[in-house]
Every structure is written in C-alpha cells, then in structure tokens.
Amino acid sequence: NSNRYLIYLGQTGYGLPDRDYYFLPQFEKNREAYHKHVKNMFVILGNNEADAIKKEAKIYDMEKSLAEFAMNRASQRDIQKLYNPYSKKQLQDTVKKINWDLYFTGIGLKTPDTLVIEHLSFYKNLDKVIAKYSIGDWKEFMKWRLIRRASGYLDSKTEMESFEFYGKALSGAKEMKPRWKRAQNEINRNVGEILGKLYVESYFNQESKDKVSKMVENLIVAYRERIASRTWMSEETKKEANRKLDKLIKKFGFPDTWKDYSSMAIGTNSYWENVKSATVYEHNRNINKLGKPVDKMEWGMTPPTVNAYYNPTTNEIAFPAGIMQIPFFNAKADDAFNYGIMGAIIGHELTHGFDDQGSQFDADGNLKMWWTETDYKNFTEKKKLIIEQFNSFVAIDTLHVNGELTQGENIADLGGLTMAYYAYKKSLNGKKSPVMGGFTGEQRLFIAWAQGWKNLAREAAEKQLLATDPHAPGKFRGFAPLTNMPEFYEAFNIKEGDKMYRPQAVRVEIW
Ligand SMILES: [Zn+2]
Incomplete structure (x- = not known):
C-alpha cells in the first residue's frame, strides 16, 4: 500500500561494504586490512595492544556470523523476497532475544502492529547469533559500531585511521579529499536543503x-x-x-517546500555533536511520518x-x-x-x-x-x-x-x-x-x-x-x-x- 508509511527491518551489523567481503577470495586483502583497522581503533579507544587484538578478533567473528545469514546484493533485487509483512507477535516469536517493545520505545516509537522484514534469513537466525556471544561481547560490538560511525568527525588521528582503511585499503585513494570538499559533502548529506536553497539561488x-x-x-x-x-x-x-x-x-x-531545520541544534563547539544533531533530526523526521499520509x-x-x-x-x-x-x-x-x-x-x-x-x-x-x-x-x-x-x-x-x-x-x-x-x-x-x-x-x-x-x-x-x-x-x-x-x-x-x-x-x- 503506497499510501502509508511502514517500518522496515533490514540486515546490518558488519563494517565491510557487503556480506560477500567476509567470504569471497578476491577480498582476502581487504579482510586483512580490516582486522588491522579494527584493532587500531581499539588502541585509539585506550586499549593496550593485546586487548585490542582480542577484541578485534571477537568482533570480526561476530560480524562474520551476522554476514553469514545476510542476503547478497544480486538476490536483493528480488523485490518480492524483500517484502515480508510481519505482525508484532510474529516478530517477537521470530527474534526472542530482543525485547522489541523496549527497542521501539528506545527509538521513540510504539511497537508497530505491522512491519516489513526485508531480509528474512537474517532475522530468522538472529537469536542463534545473539546467543553465541556474551553480553560483554555485544557491548564491545556496540562500542565498535559507535566509533566506526563517529570516526570521520573526531580528532585527526581517528579520522586518519578511518581513512587508512575505508579510503586507502578499500577504495585505493592516495590522499584524503581537501577539507573544504569533505565539509561540503557533510553539509549536503546532513542539511542538504539548506545548502540546496543557496545553490539554487546562485546557480539554478x-x-x-x-x-x-x-x-x-x-x-x-x-x-x-x-x-x-x-x-x-x-x-x-x-x-x-x-x-x-x-x-x-x-x-x-x-x-x-523546503525542510524546516529550525529544531536542529547546530553550533561551533563540536563537529560530531552537529552530525549527531542532524542524525537525530532526520530520525525524528522519519518516525514522525508514521500514521500520516505519504508525502509524494x-x-x-x-x-x-x-x-x-x-x-x-x-x-x-x-x-x-x-x-x-x-x-x-x-x-x-x-x-x-x-x-x-x-x-x-x-x-x-x-x-x-x-x-x-x-x-x-x-x-x-x-x-x-x-x-x-x-x-x-x-x-x-x-x-x-x-x-x-x-x-x-x-x-x-x-x-x-x-x-x-x-x-x-x-x-x-x-x-x-x-x-x-x-x-x-x-x-x-x-x-x-x-x-x-x-x-x-x-x-x-x-x-x-x-x-x-x-x-x-x-x-x-x-x-x-x-x-x-x-x-x-x-x-x-x-x-x-x-x-x-x-x-x-x-x-x-x-x-x-x-x-x-x-x-x-x-x-x-x-x-
Ligand atoms: Zn538508474
């Protein structure tokens, strides 16, 4: 029904670009570089070398376990396979290890009566993957997810480490894009309609x-x-x-009509705080659509x-x-x-x-x-x-x-x-x-x-x-x-x- 908004749950949780990177031979070098990168990040987070190596190995294993049940890109072209409406109860019965009411409350929502699971095999096997690791492991995993997301917006050492892997090893870049270009990209990505308005005034x-x-x-x-x-x-x-x-x-x-960004707090104190603020804004804007007519x-x-x-x-x-x-x-x-x-x-x-x-x-x-x-x-x-x-x-x-x-x-x-x-x-x-x-x-x-x-x-x-x-x-x-x-x-x-x-x-x- 294209006239209403629905929540979609998709596969996620790995730091390499696709599930195939964990398994196919042509990505062997990328996997090696990734091991090194995750370890370096844990050192930056204050761990000693030995601990960082241990944590990295565990996280890699967790990501690989998640990737195992993920769909590859080509099979995701099959729209029918991605459209699996599930009731609240079906979801809770499928993934018992997650308290879904708690999860949805946490992101500012009531658990929806119906949602769509895009990647069924991923969710059907999620309990198994969750049970395979301890709560402590999952906490480290979440730390990694956070630092990975934030790394481009922190101090230059962290940013460089992220570039070493995602820029150099994965994409073959020789050097980082100049600062003005990176800043422009971020503005376009986070508050694109503010930039867009200025762009249109000057160039349209x-x-x-x-x-x-x-x-x-x-x-x-x-x-x-x-x-x-x-x-x-x-x-x-x-x-x-x-x-x-x-x-x-x-x-x-x-x-x-342009997006109204007035509720978003942007300041000159912290780059990362600004990005967080923009992310929260976009999240809220999206969840506020639920139950409203589709804005075509x-x-x-x-x-x-x-x-x-x-x-x-x-x-x-x-x-x-x-x-x-x-x-x-x-x-x-x-x-x-x-x-x-x-x-x-x-x-x-x-x-x-x-x-x-x-x-x-x-x-x-x-x-x-x-x-x-x-x-x-x-x-x-x-x-x-x-x-x-x-x-x-x-x-x-x-x-x-x-x-x-x-x-x-x-x-x-x-x-x-x-x-x-x-x-x-x-x-x-x-x-x-x-x-x-x-x-x-x-x-x-x-x-x-x-x-x-x-x-x-x-x-x-x-x-x-x-x-x-x-x-x-x-x-x-x-x-x-x-x-x-x-x-x-x-x-x-x-x-x-x-x-x-x-x-x-x-x-x-x-x-
Ligand atoms: Zn096209």
Missing part, C-alpha cells in the same frame, strides 16, 4: 529547467509510441504501462546533486538542479548532444519504471502484478539476454561484471538511449539531421552518450563497485547499449567484423 537556470521539462514531455511521447510498437506485449498490459506514464510525478530542480512531494536527492532518480513506490522521476548542466546538459548546445546524454538520462529514469524491479509496481506505486502472465514471461526472457551480455564483460583480471546485479540499470540504459534517439528524431520534424564536425545528428547523439560515461577509478574502488554497485562500470555502459541498437548500426554503418558488431541473435531489444 530557469532556461535549462524549461528545456529539460520539454525534453521529458518529448521522451514520454516517444515512450508511448515504443510501448505501442512492442510485439511481445498484449494490449491489456500496454494499457497499464501507459497508465504508469499518465500518473507519473515529475520533479525538476528543487522542492516546492518529498525529494530523495538534494538540489546540488549531479544525479537523477526514479522511485517505484511514488512513481516519480526527479532531476535535481545539479544535473542540468555541462557535461549532462547545455542549453546552448544542439539537440543531438542534449538528447544523447540528458535525454538518455531522462529515458533511463523512465525505464526504471519498467525494469526488473519497477515492472512489479503499478501506476500508483503498489507492488502489484499488472502484466498478463505471458507478457511477463516474454519480458523475463528478454531480461536474460541483457544479463548474459553483461556477465560476459571482464572488468579486472578474472572479475566479471555481475549481470544479475546490474540488470535494472542496463535495461534502463538501453531503454533510455532508445527513447532519446526517437525523441530526437521527432524533434527533427522529418528533416535530415544537421551535420556538424563531420558527424550527423544521429552519430553525435551516440557520441554524446558514450562521452557521458568517461570516468576513471582505481582498481580497489572498481573492485568494490563491482561487488556493491547496481551500475556496471562506465566503460561498459558507454558502449554496451549501442551494440544492441539497430539505430546505432545504421548511424555508423556497422558491419560484421567491426568491433562493436554483435550477431542479431544475441542483440537485446526490450523497450
């Missing part, structure tokens, strides 16, 4: 917003035409797909964010002010460029409403099957092809892209670029596209797309992203959708034997 461009919202309308027209031309989908399902577009909520730039106008990103999103439970797309600028958008550039990157991003977000997850939510944001059985089977067959395509990409040494984990984003890229292409064609009104710099408009559109994904990552960071990020690395996103599109083959006259040629039988076309 009405002309860009008008052009982008016009592009969104054109993309939606192209989308409806593509839905109509799908031969693998029945009229019945098409009607529902169109209804999702009818009811789509569109957000541009910044929220209509709330934003999931701050205005300066260079990104965009689709939210399946509100059926909304949002484009923060930050993305409406070079290199993603340029009000002065020609349409081929703007459709190739901004247009494709708009199409990408729209397609999230029809990817492996979005396809399971209806026009009102409810988890509900709106497809006929045959149509959904056809869709599933098509998904398999794109999963296989990305599984075949080798990112580092023997490490492949995870086609299962990245399927939603890859479906969105392919659909998004396709819609952008057809929206661009429509904008030409039947005329031939202008040639610039020796390239036709169609060619420049594809070039703009590929250029949008130019990025660099160190190997350690890329390894982490491969394991945790639902997006494939940029170097694959830049070209993979093109190799599936007949429109690209036509624009560049691609033939068998060319590097980007793929045989017809394995090319994917979904939306």
Whole structure:
C-alpha cells in the first residue's frame, strides 16, 4: 500500500561494504586490512595492544556470523523476497532475544502492529547469533559500531585511521579529499536543503529547467509510441504501462517546500555533536511520518546533486538542479548532444519504471502484478539476454561484471538511449539531421552518450563497485547499449567484423 508509511527491518551489523567481503577470495586483502583497522581503533579507544587484538578478533567473528545469514546484493533485487509483512507477535516469536517493545520505545516509537522484514534469513537466525556471544561481547560490538560511525568527525588521528582503511585499503585513494570538499559533502548529506536553497539561488537556470521539462514531455511521447510498437506485449498490459506514464510525478530542480531545520541544534563547539544533531533530526523526521499520509512531494536527492532518480513506490522521476548542466546538459548546445546524454538520462529514469524491479509496481506505486502472465514471461526472457551480455564483460583480471546485479540499470540504459534517439528524431520534424564536425545528428547523439560515461577509478574502488554497485562500470555502459541498437548500426554503418558488431541473435531489444 503506497499510501502509508511502514517500518522496515533490514540486515546490518558488519563494517565491510557487503556480506560477500567476509567470504569471497578476491577480498582476502581487504579482510586483512580490516582486522588491522579494527584493532587500531581499539588502541585509539585506550586499549593496550593485546586487548585490542582480542577484541578485534571477537568482533570480526561476530560480524562474520551476522554476514553469514545476510542476503547478497544480486538476490536483493528480488523485490518480492524483500517484502515480508510481519505482525508484532510474529516478530517477537521470530527474534526472542530482543525485547522489541523496549527497542521501539528506545527509538521513540510504539511497537508497530505491522512491519516489513526485508531480509528474512537474517532475522530468522538472529537469536542463534545473539546467543553465541556474551553480553560483554555485544557491548564491545556496540562500542565498535559507535566509533566506526563517529570516526570521520573526531580528532585527526581517528579520522586518519578511518581513512587508512575505508579510503586507502578499500577504495585505493592516495590522499584524503581537501577539507573544504569533505565539509561540503557533510553539509549536503546532513542539511542538504539548506545548502540546496543557496545553490539554487546562485546557480539554478530557469532556461535549462524549461528545456529539460520539454525534453521529458518529448521522451514520454516517444515512450508511448515504443510501448505501442512492442510485439511481445498484449494490449491489456500496454494499457497499464501507459497508465504508469499518465500518473507519473515529475520533479525538476528543487522542492516546492523546503525542510524546516529550525529544531536542529547546530553550533561551533563540536563537529560530531552537529552530525549527531542532524542524525537525530532526520530520525525524528522519519518516525514522525508514521500514521500520516505519504508525502509524494518529498525529494530523495538534494538540489546540488549531479544525479537523477526514479522511485517505484511514488512513481516519480526527479532531476535535481545539479544535473542540468555541462557535461549532462547545455542549453546552448544542439539537440543531438542534449538528447544523447540528458535525454538518455531522462529515458533511463523512465525505464526504471519498467525494469526488473519497477515492472512489479503499478501506476500508483503498489507492488502489484499488472502484466498478463505471458507478457511477463516474454519480458523475463528478454531480461536474460541483457544479463548474459553483461556477465560476459571482464572488468579486472578474472572479475566479471555481475549481470544479475546490474540488470535494472542496463535495461534502463538501453531503454533510455532508445527513447532519446526517437525523441530526437521527432524533434527533427522529418528533416535530415544537421551535420556538424563531420558527424550527423544521429552519430553525435551516440557520441554524446558514450562521452557521458568517461570516468576513471582505481582498481580497489572498481573492485568494490563491482561487488556493491547496481551500475556496471562506465566503460561498459558507454558502449554496451549501442551494440544492441539497430539505430546505432545504421548511424555508423556497422558491419560484421567491426568491433562493436554483435550477431542479431544475441542483440537485446526490450523497450
Ligand atoms: Zn538508474
């Protein structure tokens, strides 16, 4: 029911980025570095070396026990598996070792009558893990959780130790970002709508917003035409797909009403106190939503964010002010460029409403099957092809892209670029596209797309992203959708034997 708020309980408790880090061979070095890091933190907390080693070993063991019953990222794409409504009594019967009334009182709530357990195996085994260790162990565990959360906001020695592990060992960074950048990130993360208001006053461009919202309308027209031309989908399902577009909520730039931060205490005494204050504010803001109507106008990103999103439970797309600028958008550039990157991003977000997850939510944001059985089977067959395509990409040494984990984003890229292409064609009104710099408009559109994904990552960071990020690395996103599109083959006259040629039988076309 997308019209009410519910409490979700998820898996948690480990300090490495994902449960796989505790078990898979490619993370052996990360595990070693993590042992050292946790030990160092306990030394900083005032323990002698021997005690710190003992505590670290225990904590690692506890985290690993929790991770054992956690779901991996790829299997978490299955929305149905994550939706397990539980009553108060069922929860207490499942996890007996936690006094849930006490827990919920502690966080400022009454125990809810119904909540959702996202990761069932984790909660079903939690009693077992809790019983395996003493109360004293759990106290040390909680200390570790707290210092880990606070480490970036304390003295520079603690901050450096945290950076040594999370920055250097895990992400391959050579040095910390300059202080002003770190401070700016924290402000954006904690009080993003204060920063956002200032950002919008200084940088928001009405002309860009008008052009982008016009592009969104054109993309939606192209989308409806593509839905109509799908031969693998029945009229019945098409009607529902169109209804999702009818009811789509569109957000541009910044929220209509800004968050009111007046109840938050911010001072100049302590950085950590400020962060705590912001965290408490956000916690209270969230729990106060319970029992109230869902605010579909709330934003999931701050205005300066260079990104965009689709939210399946509100059926909304949002484009923060930050993305409406070079290199993603340029009000002065020609349409081929703007459709190739901004247009494709708009199409990408729209397609999230029809990817492996979005396809399971209806026009009102409810988890509900709106497809006929045959149509959904056809869709599933098509998904398999794109999963296989990305599984075949080798990112580092023997490490492949995870086609299962990245399927939603890859479906969105392919659909998004396709819609952008057809929206661009429509904008030409039947005329031939202008040639610039020796390239036709169609060619420049594809070039703009590929250029949008130019990025660099160190190997350690890329390894982490491969394991945790639902997006494939940029170097694959830049070209993979093109190799599936007949429109690209036509624009560049691609033939068998060319590097980007793929045989017809394995090319994917979904939306
Ligand atoms: Zn996406």
